[in-house]
Amino acid sequence: MEYEFTLKFILLKVSPDADELVERLGEAGCSDALIGIGQPGRIALDFTREAESAQQAVFSALDVARHAIPEAKLIEVTPDFVGLSDVAELVGVTRQNMRKLMLTHKATFPAAVHEGSVALWHLYPVLKWLQERADYRIEPSLLEVAYIAMQINLAKEASQIERRVQREVTALVA
């Protein structure tokens, strides 16, 4: 199947210019990715990758990137963190429609990861909810990619956790 996802990286202070990084990615066989270099100090790889599974697609892309551009540090894998308009766009409904759906099912709709001046969700639980509770047809490849993107982003953040805190929190929050 074909999987669509984006890897966003921050570049170390001493990095070769963007054109050089693009050439290296081309050499490494990343021509199934669109490379964005519009932000100084950043690089984004928007893949449409053929693979057996989303995990294989994303892991192989991460592996190639790590070797081709070692000066890049992963910030996030998308699609994962989303606002309601992002979800609406991904499943092809209006934002108002999405908002109404959330408000009328307050009890079961997945809780936002953060609510403030903006509200953010992990995409996967929202897609799952739409599929199971609201009878939406969700592309299997999108569902799969959203799941693995969430897993990677969580795993990446988790490396910052202090072990002692982790143990206590597990007991307190479980």
Place this chain on the structure above:
Amino acid sequence: MARTRHPKKEVEEAIQHAEANGWRIQIGGSHAWGKMYCPYNDAECRCGEFCITSIWSTPKNPGNHARQLRRVVDNCTTRKRAAEAAKSEPEPESE
């Protein structure tokens, strides 16, 4: 316009779509065929990384590459906002 055409028909068409929307094309590179630059350079833009997008000489899948390039052009927030504004204006009289 006098620029080299991209060897892949679908990609060339996507580049022309970008040009029609004001994107500037710069040719150069080896694995890269060139780059396209977003015409809007304003603080409100949140497209970020893809305001400059690299175009491959021999993309793994030319159809996908072309589709992705088009998506970058069509998703530009400044362009979308301009289109929305135009839509809410009264329709101009057509002949």
